[in-house]
Amino acid sequence: MGHGTPDNMNWAGLLQSLLVVVHVQQIMCGSVWFSIPEEQEPGILAGSLRKHFPPPYQLLTQEYLWMDKNTGNLYTTEQKTDREALCPEETKAQECFILHNAVVGPSGDLIQFPVIIEDINDNAPHFENSEIHLRVSEDVTVGTSFLLDDRAQDRDAGDNGELHYHLEDSDGVFSLKVEADGPGVMLVVQTTLDRETKDMYQMALVATDCGSDPLSATATLIITVTDVNDNCPSFSSDSPRSVSVPGDSLKNTLVAQVRATDPDSGPNAAIVYSLSPKVSERAKKLFSLDSLTGYIRLTQDLQSDDSEELLLKVLASGHHCPPADTQVTVSVLPKAKQELTIKIGFIAEHQNQTMVLPENQPPTVLAVLELEGDSSLKGSSLAIESEVPFTLSPQNGKYLLSTSKPLDYEMKSEHHISVVVQGRSAEGSVIAPSRHVIRVMVADVNDNAPHFLQSHYQLEVEENNKPGMSLLQVSATDADSGYNGMVTYGLGKHTSTIFNIDPVTGRLSVSASLDREQQGAHALTVFARDSGSPPLESAATVSIRVLDQNDNAPAFLTPHFIFFIPENAPPFAHVGGLVITDPDEGENGNTELHVVNNSGPFVMDNTQGTLRTTTNLDREMQDRYEFYLLASDHGHLVTLTSSARITIFVEDINDNQPKVILPSSNSSCLTVSPETIAGTMVTKIYAIDEDSGLNSEITYTAVAPEPSRNSSPFRVDSRSGNITVAQQLLQKDLGMHHLFIVVRDGGRPAPLYTTVWVNLLVNDSMEPCHLDRVPTWTGTPDLVQTPSKAPICEVEDTRSAQLTLLAGLSMMLASTCLLLAAVVLYLKYRRSRLQQNKSGHVEGNEIPLRFKDKYYSDD
């Protein structure tokens, strides 16, 4: 870390008034001081003045600390201390402190005390350069050490700032040496180096501080091994040792190239070639050697009629090296005195000395070759040079030229057979060979079928395409030539007629508009046929995937859905499922439903595809809802929609009590003449029920608090509510009659009911009757304890409207039960009457006489 960076300078200016750089011993002597680690959170107790001075306390310097006026306790503030920022680099070894001033005691004495900022290990070591480069010569002796200039810095003090170094991945080649008061970190070479084996070493130099929680930094140490000229040139194994040169070669003809190498690099590897002084004068005259490239060339035209051998000793010299040597033997071949000619007798078809041969023929004799010329040449022979599918076989001093294998026009349509004449002169020396070239043309045969560039074509095309659209172009090649290679295209026999292919270009097109919903993929076979005779053909397949377009609107199963829902259904109850189809693919077929024109409490649950309620329904408020559902898909460019009508009928639930209209009050009273003849209707009870069906079917029943012996002269018709005089009124019937009527609906399983008093006064005065107070019911509170409630009569609750038939059946069953229960009760009644004659019993609509005397506490 460089001291005097801009950051430090700012701090230095700011803190000039706070910091006094004196030796800490002086301050601590006899006075008050505190110490606290740097970077503390706010609210940490740093010390207290109470031990030293009496209260009150007032801190004059407000930075970093605040003081409790009463206790003299010093606490850290939001402003954190950073020791490295507060104290300059030069004072790293000394204590870092801040002088604070305070007024203390009743008399207000001014005191000054230092607070020492202790170091914590909050700074990691740091290398200025992440890479350290060092160059070491390969001939360095083991144990040599190099000073590493790049040392790491650590801003912390004491152990936190003391650094240790080690190497990683040095493989034992290098080690570190750190001398306590030496110049710094030294790199020590541990093994011998060889640039030709390894020219670079890379390792990590790690600096670690000595804090209790050590921090470290790493730099890459790159050591380049520099070259020393410690290798000498040597001739390569592929450097030529013997070469031959024809006797009629011209000046500058390249005879050979010698090659030597030196594993050193740069100028240390430079090689200079030279001819040894021991080389013969003739050789020196005939050949030149390029000192840099090693090329050996002729210095003049050779005019040699005799064979000759020349020895060339070549030296390769490097810098400070003894020269390496090699020897090249150059054989000069004598020049032929007279040209030998070849006479060719053609057997195969030929034109202008060129033979024409159809391909794929079994090996056959093409021509007879005969040598003509200088008879002084003895032992001359013919041979075919280089690799060709032809052979030359001697027969009776002549040679038969034949094919060695069938020829392939497509591989090579023209062959040049180079026939070499080798001979010896009369003296027996080898003479330079002469060459003769025979041409053979291969004629094409239709032996290649067309070949498709791809055996399988794949393409994707959007549906609803324009008819006649071009899809792709197939292409096949035929290695044959002419008609044998002329390709035409066609489609397989069973291909749909909507696909066409241009026989010449191979362009495939579709004449109709494709519909993915009808067929999403098409597989075609295309043929390529050549025009040879017989023609050859091959096939390729084409797969066409039809891509979807949003061309289908969602479709409802029916344009009108009718649902039934009971009125007591809870909010978010399932009303009905809606099936919708969209044959398109993916998002184009992904539909969503919405309720439109909705005044009712309904919402579409698209996750389940069901219609749900949003609140409670009340049939008595609204018994039917009409609205539309809109289905829309998520088409990419266009969204298609369709709608369906929804009708929802709210089914009734017995949720309304009957309401009594007549009589208007429990205290209404009517005078009945004792002369009224039996069967006359005297009054009527009338009640309404807002429910529908059975739930609103009202029955009226007069009940007595307990079985009574006497029967009432009035009868209540359970259906109409008509109250008639049941029998001729007698003397005993005079007076007030209170009829307690239970008004009940037909709801299942439990009917709802209300009660009402009908008060009738039998008096011949016919004066308007008046009731002071409403009678009080003293009987059982369970007023629906009626025959229809007998356990055997319990009927299952059937809510569904579609099960009305079943409901009817249950009603029949219920009425049967009622009858049965009536019989049972009747028998019970008979028995009880026999047992106790005192208490009376009323059945059905009969009302006990003289209620008043017995059951009303009237005073």
Ligand SMILES: *[C@@H]1O[C@H](CO)[C@@H](O)[C@H](O)[C@H]1NC(C)=O
């Ligand atoms: C539904 O509302 C739209 C306008 O939002 C209207 O055009 C359409 O006629 C309404 N349909 C019915 C059945 O009320």
Ligand SMILES: *[C@@H]1O[C@H](CO)[C@@H](O)[C@H](O)[C@H]1NC(C)=O
């Ligand atoms: C008559 O009194 C009964 C309670 O005894 C009450 O439930 C009923 O509503 C009353 N009827 C009328 C019409 O006030």
Ligand SMILES: *[C@@H]1O[C@H](CO)[C@@H](O)[C@H](O)[C@H]1NC(C)=O
């Ligand atoms: C009840 O009385 C009315 C006349 O107020 C009559 O029309 C009707 O038939 C009577 N109903 C029965 C079941 O007696």
Ligand SMILES: *[C@@H]1O[C@H](CO)[C@@H](O)[C@H](O)[C@H]1NC(C)=O
């Ligand atoms: C009938 O009415 C008259 C006069 O209002 C009354 O004096 C008489 O007691 C009544 N009879 C009965 C049996 O209540």
